[in-house]
Each structure stands twice: as C-alpha cells, then as structure tokens.
Amino acid sequence: MFAKTADTITKKLQENNSISSEQYEICRFGFQQGLTILLNAVTVIVIGVVMKELWQAILFMALYAPLRSYAGGYHARTATRCYVYSILLMIAVLLAMKYLYIPTFICIIALVISCAVILILAPVEDANKPLDDIEQVVYRKRAYVIMAIETFFCVIAILYGAKQVMLCFILAFTMTGCILIAGKIKNGLNRYSNII
Secondary structure (H helix, E strand, C coil): CCHHHHHHHHHHHHHCCCCCHHHHHHHHHHHHHHHHHHHHHHHHHHHHHHCCCHHHHHHHHHHHHHHHHHHECCCCCCHHHHHHHHHHHHHHHHHHHHHCCCCHHHHHHHHHHHHHHHHHHCCECECCECCCHHHHHHHHHHHHHHHHHHHHHHHHHHHCCCHHHHHHHHHHHHHHHHHHHHHHHHHHHHHHHHHC
16 A cells, blocks of 8 residues: 555665665565554544544554454455455444444353354465464464453453443454454355366
C-alpha cells in the first residue's frame, strides 16, 4: 500500500549516504510496514472516536492484532483489500459491542469454542505467507501463549462483571477463530482448484 512512499524515503536516505545499498531493502520494508501500522492505528482511533467507542476500539485491536499475527488465517490478496476488510471488521465489532446484548453465559460458550478453534487450527498459513516447519511450531507456541494470557485476563473481566472489557476479549477470540476457519476454507479451495 505504501510501497512507493517507502521507496521514495529510502532513496532519499541512500542519496544522502544515511544508509548503504545493502541496507536499502531492509529500510524500505521497515518504512512500508511502519506507515501501514501508523495508518491502521490512526484508522482505529478515528473509528473509535466517531462511534464513541474509543477505548473499546483500542483494547480490541490490542488483543486481536498479536493473536491474529501468530494464529494466521485468511489474508486478502492486496493490501488495499486488507485495509478495507479491517475497517469493516472494526465497525462490525464496535456495533456489536454497542448495540447487542450478549448474555455472559453465551460469551463463555463463545470463549470456549473460539479457544478450541485456535488450539486446533493455529497457525493457518496463506499462499502469500507460507510457513516452514520451524515457523509452524514457533507461531503455534506464540499463539497459544498469547491466547492463554488473554484468556486469563478475560476470566478476570468475567468474574468482576466488566462487561465491555469482557466483550472486547470475546470478540477478539471469536473474530480470530472465524478468520482461521476462513483461511482453512480458502486454502482448501485453492488446493482443490490446483488439482482440477
């Protein structure tokens, strides 16, 4: 999404002898990732402010992003599509938190099912992000650790009756589980289409 901007910044640094030609690709990638993260953070804040759910938006993303990055799942084919899907996901989550009444026992059931899906499926690789055997093991362990820590704090939120905090956790787990299932289906369809 920010490939041209990152390229321009990196070329300027190289022209000013701030970086060597060996460092060019690493710096370009870093700038591109940094700009993408900045755009996503600003978008989350803007959506949160507009919907009057700022802390919920920030907490949801703080829970969802690390779990999603190691659990994997469905990936859009382009950075622009990924950005649009992320916006739609954030809006849907905040609308659910704001307008849906979800009883605590349903939240607990959703938590158990989502954790089971994550335990069984994670990590789900994508054609754009294939994982070797070592990465599979490392990503699985990290996804499990993140899930365990977040589950611990989710249980505390449930015990203390912090409904909005609990919903942030539950929706982060549920969305991750759905993205993993979608990724598995996409991978299966891709394999099937390659066979025929």
